[in-house]
Amino acid sequence: MTEKLLTKHFGTENLFRIDVYLKLNGYQSARKAVLEMMPEEILNEVKAANLRGRGGAGFPAGVKWAFIPKDVQKPKYLCVNADEGEPGTFKDRYIMNHNPHLLLEGIIIASFCVGINTAFIYIRGEYEMVAKRLEQAIAEAYANGFLGKKVFGSDFHLEVIVHRGAGAYICGEETALLESIEGKPGNPRLKPPFPASIGLFKCPTVVNNVETLSNMPFIIAFGAEKFRRLGLQNDGGTRIFSVSGKVKEPGIYELPTGISLREIIFNHAGGIQEGKRLKAVIPGGISAPILKADEIDIHMDFDLLIEAKSMLGSAAIIVIDEDTSILDVLKIITTFYSHESCGKCSPCRIGNSWIHKIVMRIKEGKGEKDDIENIIRLASNMVGKTLCPLGDAAGMAILTIMEKFMKEIESCIEN
Numbered sequence: 001m002t003e004k005l006l007t008k009h010f011g012t013e014n015l016f017r018i019d020v021y022l023k024l025n026g027y028q029s030a031r032k033a034v035l036e037m038m039p040e041e042i043l044n045e046v047k048a049a050n051l052r053g054r055g056g057a058g059f060p061a062g063v064k065w066a067f068i069p070k071d072v073q074k075p076k077y078l079c080v081n082a083d084e085g086e087p088g089t090f091k092d093r094y095i096m097n098h099n100p101h102l103l104l105e106g107i108i109i110a111s112f113c114v115g116i117n118t119a120f121i122y123i124r125g126e127y128e129m130v131a132k133r134l135e136q137a138i139a140e141a142y143a144n145g146f147l148g149k150k151v152f153g154s155d156f157h158l159e160v161i162v163h164r165g166a167g168a169y170i171c172g173e174e175t176a177l178l179e180s181i182e183g184k185p186g187n188p189r190l191k192p193p194f195p196a197s198i199g200l201f202k203c204p205t206v207v208n209n210v211e212t213l214s215n216m217p218f219i220i221a222f223g224a225e226k227f228r229r230l231g232l233q234n235d236g237g238t239r240i241f242s243v244s245g246k247v248k249e250p251g252i253y254e255l256p257t258g259i260s261l262r263e264i265i266f267n268h269a270g271g272i273q274e275g276k277r278l279k280a281v282i283p284g285g286i287s288a289p290i291l292k293a294d295e296i297d298i299h300m301d302f303d304l305l306i307e308a309k310s311m312l313g314s315a316a317i318i319v320i321d322e323d324t325s326i327l328d329v330l331k332i333i334t335t336f337y338s339h340e341s342c343g344k345c346s347p348c349r350i351g352n353s354w355i356h357k358i359v360m361r362i363k364e365g366k367g368e369k370d371d372i373e374n375i376i377r378l379a380s381n382m383v384g385k386t387l388c389p390l391g392d393a394a395g396m397a398i399l400t401i402m403e404k405f406m407k408e409i410e411s412c413i414e415n
Contacts, residue, residue, distance in 0.1 A: 003230055005218045005238050006211065007254045010098050016133055018140035021101040027146055029217035030108040034152050037220075042113040046216070048224035050236040055081055055172075055209030056287070056313045058235070058302040065206060067196035068114050074203040078111050078119040079195075081177060082210045085124060085169040086285035087336060088316035091240040091252050092210035096123075096130045099214075100137035104160065106213030108151065109220055111158050114206055119160045122177050125167040134162050169340035173388045174207040176342070187344045188388035211240055231257030232301060239300070243269045245319035246276065261296045265319060276321040280404075284313025286333050287393035289400035290320075309400070326405040327363060327412045330398070334359045337394040348391035351378040355398060367413035376402055 014020045021027070033042055047062030068076060080103070084092045095103060107119050123131050138160050141147040149157045168186045170176045175189035178200045199205025215237055219227050228236035235257045241264055244250045248270030255264065261283060265271065272278055278293040283300070289310040291298070298308055305312045320329060338356035343349040355378050358371050375398065382395035402409065 002238065002255055004254050005227075005230070006095060006099075006102065006214050006240060007252070010094070015099050016097070016101070016137060018101055018137065018144060021099070025221075026101055027105055027108075027144075029220040030105045030112075030146065031152050033109045033220050034112050034154050034156055039113045039115065042109065042220070045219060045224045046113070049215075049219045049227040050224075050232075050234055051212065051215055051219065051227070052235045052302060053209055054211035054215075054239065054315070056086070056284070056311075058312065061208060061212055064196065064208070065110070065114050067194070068204045068206060069197065070115070072204060075118065075201075076114060076116045077200040077203055077205045078107065078114070078116045079174075079177060079181065079200060079205055079207045080107060080119065080121040080210060080213060081172060081174065081207055082121050082123040082127070083165055083169075083172040083177065084127075084210075084314075085167075085172045085340075086287060086314050086316060087332075088242060088244055088282065088285045088318045089314040090242045090244075091315070093127060093130055094240070094252055095210055095214050096127070096134055100134050101141070102214045102217060103134075103210055104137060104141050104147070106216035107160060108146065108158060109216040110206065110208065110213055112151075112156055116206065117157055117159065119158065120181055120200070121160065121162045122171070122181060123162060123164055125165040131162055131164055138162065168342070169336075170342040170388070170390060173390065176388065177207065178205065185342075187342050190387055235302060239315050241300070242314070242316040243319070244317070246273045246321035246324065247271065247319045248273055258299045258301045261291075261298050261300055261317070264300070264317060265296065269317075269319070272319065272321050276323060278319065279322045279324060280320040280326070280329075282316075282318040282320070282397075284311050285316040286318070286336065286397060287311070287389070288313045289396050290329075290404060292404055325412075326401060326408050327359070330359050330401055330409070331363055333394070333397055333401075337390070341390060341394075345386040345388075345391060347382045347385045348394065351382045351391070352394055354378055362409075362412055369413070371413060372402065372406070372409060 051061045052058040165171050171180045171186040173188050176186040180186040195205040231237045238254050241253045253268045281291045302312050334356040338352040341348045341352050379395040379398040382391040
């Protein structure tokens with residue numbers, strides 16, 4: 001059996017309440033970190049654990065924390081990315097809904113390590129009930145002396161604030177998230193400078209995903225070596241995979257990093273519905289380029305998926321069966337990106353809009369011979385030409401579908 005780090009107690013009744021969480025040794029790791037460890041010691045442990053960010057980019061958490069300058073007069077901030085707007089992704093929602101204190105404990109550990117006294121949880125606007133549960137958990141933590149002044153009776157203090165988004169996908173990008181917290185339109189910033197030096201309110205800022213921070217209590221309790229051994233050498237621990245689409249048992253599965261994509265689909269998610277054949281898989285949310293059925297014998301590893309010209313992203317696996325039209329898939333992707341582009345960069349704003357119009361025209365049976373060439377040209381003009389990864393993600397996802405399913409799309413136009 002796979003050892004569960006994050007979902008271990010998910011079946012426990014009222015786990016979201018602090019009294020239940022404390023009975024399961026909750027907040028012991030945070031207490032140990034604040035009262036018994038030095039910040040440098042915590043940082044070295046997180047680095048040694050080889051915990052890579054679970055939000056999409058896969059950047060090592062310990063290395064990111066180390067980028068924060070130590071001797072600055074400005075305050076430092078932690079921003080927890082709980083926006084989770086990537087279609088197919090729903091893992092963070094489960095963590096916050098079932099075990100919000102696990103996230104809060106991770107926030108305490110990270111904040112103490114980096115020297116942060118204010119943390120924001122930027123939560124997706126649609127997650128209203130989850131936001132209320134988080135606020136309830138935060139109030140319980142304050143009441144028990146785990147947040148606020150003199151955390152665990154120490155000289156360390158920490159304020160945690162839930163900040164609701166307004167439903168913009170672009171705010172999942174870290175700099176757009178910072179702009180939104182500051183009360184500005186959620187548009188991405190030009191980088192460099194990076195948030196580690198000039199982030200929220202022009203101060204040094206750490207931006208981490210919900211799942212990333214939720215791993216901290218295990219690392220502090222059991223050590224980097226045990227965490228690393230549960231996964232890959234260069235990407236320790238487990239991952240929560242969101243599995244949806246045409247599988248018999250959709251849901252979330254916490255499994256070792258590096259597990260085979262085929263094993264997730266056929267061993268854990270029960271295989272394809274109604275005995276149908278597999279057609280394709282999107283392995284990391286719709287930002288990830290699609291894989292054909294004969295490409296799923298691949299390990300869910302950041303580096304291996306990049307070599308396969310796709311990406312692990314948020315580990316959101318969307319399964320497509322033989323009865324699903326690839327044009328319908330393309331329609332969903334282009335509808336989403338044309339709607340969610342912030343409009344700041346012309347290639348993304350114009351390219352996504354026109355590709356969507358062309359795809360919809362093909363869907364209506366009015367496709368033309370030049371449509372494929374025009375889609376490829378417009379998508380190619382987005383890749384590498386925008387401030388944030390949205391243009392790259394849309395362009396690569398569309399180009400991969402056009403490349404791998406060209407004959408089917410040609411058939412849709414001809415017929």
